[in-house]
Each structure stands twice: as C-alpha cells, then as structure tokens.
Amino acid sequence: MTNGDSGLKALHNPDIPVPEELQSTIAITSLDRIYNWCRARSMWPLLFGLACCAIEMIAAAASRYDISRFGMEVMRPSPRQADLMIVSGTVTKKMVVPIVRIYNQMAEPKYVLAMGACASGGGPFKEGYNVVSGIDKYIPVDVYVPGCPPTPQALIHGFLTLQKKIESQSLRTVPWYRSGESTAIPIPLLGPDIIDPRQAELIRRQAEQAAAQAAAAPSEA
C-alpha cells in the first residue's frame, strides 16, 4: 500500500490502545508485524521474463503503473538478492530446469508468483509436447494470477495479495528460522521428456509394469 500515515496506521497492534491524535506519529506493535511490514514493502522481484506476460510485467514496472510505489522497483538480475520470482509466461520443458535451479539459489524467504495462464496451469499450451502445464508441479507457488496475459493492474493485485500473505506469517512458524538446512528441490532431468526426480520411483514402477505386460502379451498371441 502507499506509505506515509496509512502505512504507520497499518502497523498498530489493535490490542494496545493508542490515542487517536498520536496514531500518525507513534505505533506500538509486535515484532511479527514490523518484520512483515518491512518485508512486504520491499519485495525485490527477480528479473526474468519468459513470454508475452513479461511485457505486461515490464509495463507494470514502467511509469504508468510503477511498482516502485510498493518498494518493488529493484528488479534483481541475481537470484541471491531477490525475494520474489515472477514466473511470467510459458514454461517450456527446457526452461523448467533453469527455473528450478534459480529457485534453489534464491535466499530464504522466497516467494513465487505464477503470472498468467501458462505459468499457473499451462494455459493454451497445457497439452503441448514441450510445455510444462503449470510451474506448481515443480516449485511451490504462493500466488496465482489468472489472465492471458494479466493486465498490469491485475498483476499489481497479485502483488497486493502476496503482501497480505506475507503479513499473515509469523516469526514463530516461518520455515527459514527453523533449525536444520532447507531442502533444495531436485533439478528435473531433461531427456526425451522431462522427469521430476521426486517421481522417479513411480515412473520406474510403471515402466516395470508396462514391461511385464509387454512380455506377457506376445506369449498369449
């Protein structure tokens, strides 16, 4: 949201009463709220575009819609410095490998916004031989923005939805302050078809079944 007095008012903890005339200068709040308030208002997106949705993303960053009003204008070219990955466009099977790799390289806390029909569910290419039908099959997605492509205003609505999600998180439960290392997502294997290593066991079992059936079939004939 816009900063200034409304931003400060958003910080108030409703459990602690503050006089009306002091509300624009003083805020009594919890650590969670101030932590989330700072994070939500400085989301740095990762700079990459995949297809036509990227044009709308660029339009949202340009002066007419200007996502710097939300502290988002710093599009980082490096995943190490970015908080938000905007998957803007069709994810081909060849492209999903670098996307998962980039996602693994991003520092926690990290968020993913699936922008447009292709990134969310495959869109018109959902049955294409070379397209991943939805990036959520590989990486966890926080916000889905429908549209083909979403207008800049629809994308900004997605950002605001993400801000609401961030503000609902708590320091006590967020995964990146728990002990132990966070697990990286296994990189999909690009061959004749894309293979998710997490499903390798299932694929192996199905292949064995198919082989057994194929072996049984000629003996009957």
Added chain:
Amino acid sequence: MYGLGILKGMGVTLKHFLDTYIEDLRFLGKGKRTDVAFNLRQSGSNQRLGLFTVEYPEEKIAVPERFRFIPFLVINNLDAEEDPGKIWCTSCGICAKVCPPQCIWIVRGTDPETGRPKPEPEEFYIDIDICMNCGLCAEFCPFDAIKMDHDYELASYDRTTHHIFDKARLSKEFRYWRSIAPTISAEEAEARGGWEHKDVLKEKAKAARTADKATGAS
C-alpha cells in the same frame, strides 16, 4: 558541448517534478484523487500536468467496453417477474467445443421425472488458469448466455480451490452485463428482438401468431 543532452533530459524530469506542485495547487481542496483530476491526468490533453502514474489500488483505469477477461454466465435478474435467476445457458456445448485451450467443462442436466436431457447445465466449470481470454465462447454462443467479464482482480493462493470456477461462481445477473457493456448488450438485444432470452422471445412470437390466427379465423 558534451553533456548537453543529459542536461536536457534532466530538465524534462525537473519540469515534470515542478508540474506536480502546480497540479497540487490546481486541485487544491478538491482533492487529487477526484475523477476529474484523474481523467485529466490520464488523458492526452495538453492541460495534463505532472505525474500520470495510476495509483492502482486507490484509483483504477476504467477498462474499455470490449475488454475481455474471464467469461461469466448470464442469468435472469434475481428480481425478474418470470423465472428469476434462470440461467440462459442451454448446455448445447458449443462454447466447450470452440474453446481453444479446452477450459470449459459442462455437465448437461437431465429431467428427474422423464430422464431426458433438459436445456440447462447441471454443472459448468471454467478453469480460469487455463482460459486464454480469447472470447470465442462469447462469440459463438447462440443464446448470448456466456459473456466476457471485466473483473480482473482474481489473484489467489490456491489454484485448485479458487481458480476452477463453478456454476454458482460464474453466474451473474443480466443487469450486470448491461451495466458493463451498454452498447454491445443493446446491439445484441436488437439482433434478438428484445431484452429477454432468445427462447422466451420465440415463445412469445409463437403465442402472438396463434392469437392472431385465432382472431383471424373467428
């Protein structure tokens, strides 16, 4: 002289910066966020001054009438005299056939007494994360029952529970369609011969014809 171009560019930026103050003075007391001020800022007129950024959640650019987003199903107005809330769709399935990304799923309704199909969908699903907003369904619908919506604020956290719209979520009153697209809906009504559903109009015409015949015969 070197650097003149940079200075010129900076001058333009400075002019815009100063113009924002003039604009503030012009709408002093009336508020910068009034419709008049906003429309002037967004217009191409030479009266326009200062920033033209759309401060989105507070102010929105009005979408054009032929703007297309997710489709919706037209139902009768809920306070209509005849059949309030009756869905216009006859579940013919043409929209599902022409849909390029195949995001429409219709279950045809059956009459529980006779067991024969009735012209009304039992269920109607649109996966809005597949929909490519092409508008072919609205173009092909012979009953003007499916139309393209203008509501684009649909982002959510879960695709399977929020982004597969069912019949209840898709249904919107005819009044809404008239309000978002006054010109198009008027053109369509003219082509149909009235504001009601095509079938209702046909029934009415038939009734009028038989009444005419009865008076002519007697």
